[in-house]
Amino acid sequence: MPGPFDEKIDGGAYEPAGGASAGAKGSALVTGGTRGIGLATARRLGEAGWRVICVARSAGHLESTVASLRADGISARGLTADLSVAAERQSLAEALQDTVDLRAVVNNAGGAARGGALDTALEDFDAALEIDVRAAWDLGQRLASRLAENAGSIVNVASTVALAVPSGRGLYSSAKGALVAATRSMAIDLARTGVRVNAVAPGPTLTEGLRTFNTDEQLAERATKVPLGRLADPADIADAIEFLCSHRARHITGQVLVVDGGASVAGMYI
Template sequence: MELDGTIALITGSTSGIGRATAELMAAAGARVIITGRDLERGKAAARAISGTGADARFIAADLTDPESLRGLAGDAGEVDILVNNAAFLPTGLTTVQDMKSFDIALATNIRAPYFLTAALVPAMIAKGRGSIVNIGTMGARIGMPGVSAYSATKSALEALTRTWAAEFGPAGVRVNAVAPGPTRTEMVLASIGEETADRMDAGGPLDRLAAPADIAEVIVFLASDRARHINGTTIAVDGGRTAVYRNQSGNQLSSRST
């Protein structure tokens, strides 16, 4: 299996994209470390993965708390793969965005991956190998009303991806990002609701929301040696939403000769 002998830490991995990633990495032979704030859900996720014969453990952590973040880095120890997936998605127009939610988004989406990476990457550098995958968003590429704080923090994470690729790449540590489009996860559904999610199903060229596993497959690829020459890039996994223009009726415009 392609991830045999590796240890992978996936933040925000008790559900959604993070859990799907942990499951796929475990199936590929990695020893996975699941993190999240919910103790019971985290333990259940680790038991489920361990029940398949894979190696999984759970570390409870609140990434908005610097002390908890330091504890996570210490408890995890040396890892070969780090997936910065945990995120907070506040919704609301800029004029009504509350400061508390804004600060939580900054702490979860930027500060936590920044300092977790800073704590764990020295061991990767010492070994001369490692892979870091940051989870961004389609909203970092196109303007979307109501998600200004989320999009801004994820844009910053994409910028860090390029900077870290430049800083760590010469030592053999690759850093890349995945930018999902709308994905049917608990966080998304809690933020936008089922009705809006159903409407978004028909909003892209593929006419469906992504499943968490759709995103996880690309994350696992970037973490593996199959992507050994990919560094500093962001891969859009949005069903073509940021690449294909659709008119108001939802149809793609046909090509026309002039």
């Protein structure tokens, strides 16, 4: 009986893929890889020649995501895991022991916690830190030796709210701010092993989550405040992540790459 994830969910080993996956760079793990920024990242990495391993809680979403990626000529497989649970993170790491070419880990899974300093229960604070910070820290520790064998890298998905705190978003800002600090600490400690650790900090990005909390009119209004004139698309963030995973970023570690169309430079939180 399978454990908390099902490694065979997509039929097991990678399917051969031509085109986009020719000359593969190695395997890349993308958590939260079935929607939004995670899905865009999985697709972008696959197009760049990586073998992609998508992680998500929903087996159904994984099946459809892997099928879609493979239909586009991308080598992909899926692993189910709830990364807010330590035992499932351990099981995920164990399932990756035979992935000898693991070269990139993208910690994208996270929450969209809302709440400020005066109205957030401690259990909600703990839950936000568990998925946004401890999961990335834990996977980094568990997979560090394999990444070191391949001169690999870790990219953590933070947010511009880690750098500028809007009113009422203290919980999310605290979690993402802690992730930025963890990124820098991991970068220093893993540098001697040859593993690079960076983060991207997206501004408001047109994902399902953002659309849930904003009408079309509100999104259009927010876009007018961005110096480049639009909100980010998930593909904008995915391109930045793919760069940080690649050899082109070989001398970059401990950095936070902001992708927000210039909003933070203009002193705006939108």
